[in-house]
Amino acid sequence: MSDKRTQLENAAIDSVQRSGFNNLSFRSIASDVGIKSSSVHYYFPEKSDLAAALIEKYSVDFSDKLRAIGNRNISPKSKLDAFVKLFEDAIDDEKFCLCGMMAAEVYSLNSSNRQALLDYFQFMEDWVASILEGDNVSAFGTMKPRVLARMLVSGLEGAILIDRVDGRRDRLKSQREFIRELTKA
Amino acid sequence: MSDKRTQLENAAIDSVQRSGFNNLSFRSIASDVGIKSSSVHYYFPEKSDLAAALIEKYSVDFSDKLRAIGNRNISPKSKLDAFVKLFEDAIDDEKFCLCGMMAAEVYSLNSSNRQALLDYFQFMEDWVASILEGDNVSAFGTMKPRVLARMLVSGLEGAILIDRVDGRRDRLKSQREFIRELTKA
DNA sequence: GTCTATATACAGATAGAC
DNA sequence: GTCTATCTGTATATAGAC
Secondary structure (H helix, E strand, C coil), X not given: CCCHHHHHHHHHHHHHHHHCCCCCCHHHHHHHHCCCHHHXXXXXXXXXHHHHXXXXXXXXXXXXXXXXXXXXXXXXXXXXXXXXHHHHHHHHCCCCCHHHHHHHCHHHCCHHHHHHXXXXXXXXXXXXXXXXXXXXXXXXXXXXXXXXXXXXXXXXXXXXXXXXXXXXXXXHHHHHHHHHHHCCC | CCCHHHHHHHXXXXXXXXXXXXXXXXXXXXXXXXXXXXXXHHHCCCHHHHHHHHHHHHHHHHHHHHHHHHHCCCCHHHHHHHHXXXXXXXXXXXXXXXXXXXXXXXXXXXXXXXXXXXXXXXXXXXXXXXXXXXXXXXCECCECHHHHHHHHHHHHHHHHHHHHHHCCCHHHHHHHHHHHHHCCC
C-alpha cells in the first residue's frame, strides 16, 4: 500500500481521465482513500497544486512507457503499434488522455500548468518523430517526420476524444492504418 | 435583434466553446441577455434541454458552412483549405469546437445528446470523404477516402484541442501540409 | 415571459482541536 | 496528519406573483 499522497494522486488521475478536472472534487478523492476533504488540503493546499501534481505524475508515467517501448528491439511499426495500444487501453477503461482532458479545460488552469501540458504533448511528438526518423519508415511526399509526428499526436488525441463517446475504436483504427502505410516500406 | 431564445443559444454556444458545458450556467447566459436565470428555464427546462439545443444549432450552422464550401466551384484542395480555416478561426477566438468540447465532457450528457455528437462527427467525416473521392486527389498507399477522412477529422479536433493551449497553430499547420500532399497530384 | 424568493446540493478553502 | 465545523460562493431547479 502506497502512501496517502500517492493514493490521492492515483484516485484523482483516474477521476480526471473519466470526468475531467472541473468535476474533480477534494471530497471525492478524500472519500476514495478514506479521509476527509480538509485533510487533502494538507497535501495539496489549492486545487492548482493538485493539478500540477497530476500532470507531472501522468507525464512521468507516460514518458516512462514510451521510453520502454523505444528501447525494445522491435520494428518501428511494432513500436508505433504499442504506442497506439496505450490509447486503446484508455478507451477500454472509458478514459480520455489526462492531458487531453485538461487541454479542453485550459481556461481553468494557470499558466504554469498550461505549460506542463504543452511539455507533455511535445515529449510525445518528439518520441514519435524519433521513431519515424529510423529505417523502414516511408516518407509521405515531402512531409518530414516532425510533421508526420504532429499528425499522429493530434490524430490520436482527436481519435480517442471522439471514439470515447460511443466506446468504439473506429477512429483509432484509422490511425493504425496510417501507421501501417508509413511503415510498410 | 433576434428573439431571446436565439440570443440565449448564441451566448451559450460561445460560452461552451470557451469554457465547456460544465462551466456553463443558467445565470451567466441569463445575464448575457439581460434576464434572470429562472427565466431561462422557461425556454430550457433542464440543462439537458439546453445541451440538445446547442448541439443541434451548432451542427446545423456547421453543416450549412460545409455545404456552402462544397458547392463552390473550386478545387478539392481549396475546399479542404476552407474547411481547415473554420478551425483556425475558432483558435483565433480562443474557442474549441463545441462538439469536441462536449465530447470531452461526455460523462455529463445523456445518451440522446451523445448520439447527437456522433452525428455531428459523422456528417463532417462524410463531407471530407466526398471531397477526397473527387478528381485531383491522390491516394496514400491503400488508404481509402473514408479512412483518410477519419484521419482528418480526428487530426483537426486533436490539433485545435492542443493548439488552443498556447494559441498557436503548429498542429493545424501540419494538417494543412497533409492536405497539400493529398491534393497536389 | 419575467420576476423574487427559496430549496437543495456541492464546491474550495480555512480555523483550530487533537 | 486527520478531524469537526464552518464560511462563502455557486450551481440547478421550482413555486408562485405579476
